[in-house]
Structures are given as structure tokens and as C-alpha cells.
Amino acid sequence: MVLFKLINTLRNKNCVFKGAVIIWCLNIHLISTHTEKFPTALTIKEDEFNKEKVYDTHKTQDSGELEVFYPTNEWQTLKPGQAVPAGLHVRLNLQTGQREAKLGEEEGVKYWTHKQRPKMNKQSVLFTTKKLIQALKKFKGGTDDPLKIISGQAEESQSSPFYPVDNLKRDMKMINFLVETDVQIMRKLLSQFNSTSSTVDQRVTALLELEYLVHQVDNAQNLLSMGGMKLVIDALNSTDVRLQESAAFVLGSAASSNPLVQDQALEGGALQKLFTLLAASHPVSVKKKALFALACLLHHVPFAQSHFVKIGGVQVLGELFQEQGADNLRVRIITMLYDMITEKELILQTGIDAVPNSSHQEYLQQYNEVSLQPILAEQGWCSLVPELLGSPEHDGREKALRTLLAMMPHCQTQYQQNPTLITSLSTLQKEYRKHFLTEETLGEKDGYFGEILALLDSLIMKTH
Template sequence: MYIMCVSIVVLPLFIVPLTSQNSSIFVPSHDWQEVLPDHTIPPGLHVRQNIRTKYTEAKSIDKSSNVTDIISDGLENSLVNLSAYLRAGGAEKLNNDSATRFRPYEELMEDFQKINMNVKTDVEIMSELVMEIKQGNSTVERLLILLEDLSYYLHQIDNSKVFSESGFDLLTYHLRHPSYEVVKAALKAIGAATQGNSDVKVVALQGGVLDHLHSILKASINKQNSSKFSTLLLSGVSALSSLLRDFPSAQKQFFSASGLSPTGFELLAQLSHLNTLDANRDLRVRILTFLTDLYSERLGALSAFEKDPVDAKKYIWNLYASIPFEEKFLMHGFCETLRSSLLQDVQEGIEGNDLSIPTNHDIREKVITACLKFFNLCDWASLDYSNKQHIQSLLDSLIREYKLRSRSETNDIDSYFTDMLLKAQKLRSMVASNGFPKSDL
């Protein structure tokens, strides 16, 4: 079936533009006449497009007829022209044009069905990944791909909830895999599933995931000279952090003397003292950042309870208060670890104005943030003069550098270096109040 659109146009008096001096005015009659290209059509005429000749035609409007008569008359003439056009071979031409411009309905429906067949939900995809992993016949390379894909989908909260119903056993099983790369991938998947998801954290704790993480970190300590196991430890601490943050019940089990052995603080202290060069720096900073986050939670829970001592906030604070966090932090030497990290892991500020020198701002930020958070808990005044001089020199150099870098920042959104400057200045001011030399900056 072919449909031809026919336009019937009636030009009212108010839409015709003024003619130019170089154009001729069309002289109408009561019969249809061809309008030449250089003719201007005066207002009040009946105008049509002749489909057969493709020329514009016009005639006078009979005052005795109404608009309906005009449209009917025009439509009748247009249909006559259309019939003549089709008899003259226009139908075949239209058919060929349509075939080249448009795809058949059946072909379109077939494509849509193929697309629909290939659309799968996240849950369906995860189920297929889990099934293939469970088969146990994948190569290490294929297993790594499967675990990586699984981690991607587990970052979404709803997906993690579905997976947690039976999936953690599969991941903890692969923590015993002979390939350390597979173990790392399994740790990453555990971290992805538990991060920011309280319901999944509960399932993981009940399923013994914390015990498995503790065991793998403990077992890896004796393999500290291997760079491979250094990166494995980083993945393990990251997974542990994802599980324990904002979960005081799990924190209590990890840090309690009646829970795991060694206790959480003792285990983290041993890890932070490993001698693995650059990997040790990254691991130590990650552990300090982890403890900083937990301490911030603890202080936040106390502040919320003091401002509004309702039962719910009291219950949460009591969970945090049952953990001797500050006592164990001091007992296992984390103040010394923190000061060592400041002196050894933080790169000194640049000399001169060369801002192109490679700089690890992330480690600077994390260590300085940890120093600020734990400052009142640690004894800075008892440091020997040499360490005080070193810390003063380090902070002064950072202040100079970030003053220089912050000049390029023009708004609050782009203010990273300004924030770093403020943190360095704040820490410099705090150490100065503890017997450090005064600064001119």
C-alpha cells in the first residue's frame, strides 16, 4: 500500500509578503494556471502543487464557495493527479524508492527479537558467572576474568544483597587457591560486596568472612619478603576495611582480646612493621588510613549520642565504647608508627618553583589527616630535638609548595591544593604548641 501526502494550501491575506521590485505579480483567473518561478502570488488565491507536473498552480477563489468547498475541490483534483501519476509508472518508482529507504517490517521484528534475546539482568549475569566459577574447570586466566566481572556487578548494592545469600562461601573457598592472583581477585570481590552495604556485612560476618580475612593476613606475614604477597596484604587490608567500617559489631569481634588471635590491633601492628620497602609504605599508610576512619566513626558516634542521647544512639555508642580502641592503639605503638610514617613516607615539598616534579599527594594527604585525627591521643612533646627539627622542616616545605600550587585554584570546587595547604598549616600550628620551633610561614 502506498500513501501519498497531498498539501492543499489556502493563503490568507495577511501571510503574503510584499513583492520585490524585480518580480512579476501572478494574474489569476477562475481556472487553474501555472505559476512561473519569478511570479509573486497575490493574497487571497487558491494554491496547489500539481503532483503530475510538479508545478505550482493557482486560481481565484469563488466568493460564493466556503473553505470546505475549496478543500474538497483541491483534494479531488489532487486525487485525479495522483491516479494519473500512478498509471504513468509512479507506483513502481515509489515502490523502488521505499525499498531502498526503508527496511521491511518482518526484518525489523527479527532484529528486535534478537536484541531482546541477548538482554540479561544483572542477577542473571551474576548467576552465570557463579555457575562457571563453581564448575572448577576454569584456567587461572579465565578464573581471574570471572572474578573481575563479578566484582564489577557486586559494587551495586542490590546485586550484592542477592549474591550474599549464597555467594560468600564461593569467595572464601578461593582464598585458599594456590594462585595468589586468584586470592587477590577473591579479596577484591569480597570488598566490593561489603562496601557500604550493611545488610551484606551482617551476612558476611555470620558466614565467617572476618575469620577468613584474619587468617589470610596472619598467614601472609611470614611471606613478607615476596613482593607478590605485599600486594596481597594490601588487598586483604582493603577487604577488611570494607567489612569493618560502619560496623561496630564486627569491629568488636576483630579487636577484642576474647575474639581472634592475634587481636586485630596486634595483627595490624605486625603488618605495619613489615620490611617490604615501597610495598611496606603503601601497606602502612593504608592501615593508618583504616584506623583513622574507624576512629572518626567512634568520635562521631560519641558526638551524636552527647547531642541527642536517645536509645538508638546510646546503643550504637555503647557498641563502640565496648572496644578499648584508644588503649590498644597506644599499647601497640601506633603513635610511633604514625610519626615514622610522617617522617619516612611523606615526600618533602619541592625546592624552587618547579611544579613538574612527580609528587605523591595522596600519601601526603592520608598521613597528615591521620596525624591531625590522632594528634591529641599521641605524645608529640616527648620527641627528641632531631625528629622535631625534621618534622618542622618537612611541614614548612609542604606549606611553601602548597602555597605555590594553590595560586592556580580559583574556586571552591577546584581547591585540593588549598585544602592541603590548610591541613599542613594546621598540623604545623599544633606541633608548634608542643615545644616545636616556631615557624615564619
């Protein structure tokens, strides 16, 4: 009956789980105590004055603490209120009417001898009547966690599902933990880079850390608002090659797929400074980063591409392509040229009239003014690109084949008159046909070597 009354009391509560745990604990306590000769009972009474349910006990013969019973090999009488450990033999003595218990198995003796008796804390293992009543009252009032009350861990203050902000600040202060935003970090890095007391190593470190942050579009735009882009562009003119290389790296990462940064960098003279880095005598590492920044600035910016062609950018790239020791740069160069060619073709496929937006029409008109392919044919790229077919890397060969196909409208005649090219294509076709058959044997359809073989087949067909 008591259990049903408690369930009705807890039925309208939200904390169903905690209430169930309390009822379970109370049920164990009641079962244990009712099996004694002098049972302990818990009743619920209605207060006439405040109409609140109050909990009381009656017929309590013990102090509320459940004493642990320590068994031996002999039958012992169980006292009222004693808790019986699991695994014992328990019987009812019909002569005395008392319950008795002893050890169940012989192998259990070694665990229950007086010398090796396990240490048990009754308050930590068992629940008292007083704690159960207190837990039920607190649960009804919604003040503390009832489970903590039973185990004696409840605090006087009301518990909260969230960690207090003041406590969090205090803990952070104690461990000297400071949370900084990306903007704050970028300001510090720019201050370090621009400081006259900073060494070259410190300035290079600041740039490299900035490069990591400006990959995010918002951080790259914040670099503009902080005035950091001007500092980066000015560093391209530095006399230290490490600063030039790092500055170009930051510029390229910030401008990548970020039109706002592209526009600001172009207005700040970045294109001309990168052009100078590529044309002058600089280490390959500097030119490698300069090519990366240049490709990011020109990507999907037809006005910048047109300007680059007009100031002799294609000629500079041709000279760089033929430099001794520039093998690592050749793939990057033709990749940038290929991207510019195909980008224009894809944009113009829709046609100017098909786009109702006037700004987009202007954008397409700018692409019409980019005359890259005729310049490439005039400056000898129809014979320069085939040189990359001798690359030992599959990636270099693939990029060369794709660029040759992209330049086909203006280079087809020169391809047909180039016996070295035709021989190279035939040799590569045989090689990649073997690779393709190996892919098929392994069950790989539409594999990488199959793509390269398709490019070779297309080129050979158009050059014969």
C-alpha cells in the first residue's frame, strides 16, 4: 500500500527516473525490515494545517542503521535489522521461530574468516530510514538530488544542470587558462610581424601562423579590415627570401576562393609584385609560392587574367618553364594555364544573352576579352607543353595531355607537324593500355589509367 501511495505522489513529477530509484531503495528497505519479528513501517499522513504529505515511522525497534551480519560455518540467529550478505544459507528455526544463517559453500570460508573479514561501511552500502524519508521530502519539494541525499552527498544549495559561470571563470583563472578568438590571435600576430624589435624568424613564424588562420573566409576578410593585407603585400618586396616566400603563401591562402580578398589584393598591387618575383632571379621555393598566389588571384577573375596577359605574364611563364632546375614548377605552370582556358570555356557556354543579370553579363563580357589561347600559340606553348610528356610522374603526363587537348583549336596544325609529339603519344598509348588492362583485371572500372588512356586516344585521333 505504501508503494502505491508513493507512486501516486511521484506520478506528476518530471524526474521519473530518480523517483523510481528512490522507490526501489525504499522497497528494499521495507522488505528487509518486514521480515523481522519487529518490523519497521513507513506511513504517509496528511497534515491538517499545510495539507502537505509528511512521512513518519512507527514500530521502529532499531536506530535506523542496518547492521551487517557476519556468518560463520555454524548456524547463527539473525538479529532484527541485520543485513544478510548474498550467498548464505538461511533457514527458519521452527522450534525458536527465529531466522538463522551460515556460510553457504566451503570455498567461501576464506572470504569470511574473522581475520579476513571484508571492510564494509554501513553508511556507504546501506540506506537508513532517516535518509530515505529525507530523500522523499526533498524530492517532493524539488530542491536537491534525492540520490545524493540518500548517499549523504547532497549540498545545501539547490543543484543545477549547468555549471555556474562564476565557478567556470574561477576555475579558468586558477589554471591560468585564456580563451582567445581568431581575431585576437591575428592582431597579436600582425603586431609581432610589424614590430621593429621582432627578428626575421619571429616575423616568418607570425606569417606562417597567419597562413593557417586565413584559410577560413571570415579570417581572410578580417585580415583586410585589420590592415594586414597591406603588410603582407609589402613583404613581397622584402630583401629576405623567407619573408617573400611566407608572404606569398599567406596571400595565396587568403585569396583562394575569396572574391573580396582577391579584389583588395589586386587593388593593392599584389599582381605586379608577384609578377616581379617570377621574373627576377629568386630561389625556386619563392617562385613556387608566388605561382600559388598568382593562380589564386587569377581564379575566376577575368579582369585580372586579361591584365596579366597584357603585361606579358604568358611570356614570363614561358621563360620560367624553360629555366634549368624548374622541373617542379612546370606542372604548376601548365595547370594554371589549363584552368584559365577551361574556366573561360565553361563560363561562356551559357552565353551572354542567357543571363538576365546585368552584372553577370558584364562578367561574361570580361571573359570574352581574355585572349589567352592565341597568345599561347604565338609564344610557342604548342611545342613547350609536349615536353612534359617525358615526365616520370603520371600526374605530370596527365596535366600535359589535358592542356594539349585544351589548346587543340589553336595548335592542331603544329601538333600534326611535330613527329616527336606523335611518337611520344604512340609510346604512351601502349604503356597505358597495359596499365588499363591491369586495372580491368583487378576489377577497377573507370580507373585512373583508363582516363589517361582516353586522353591519349583522343589526342592521337586528332593529330593524324
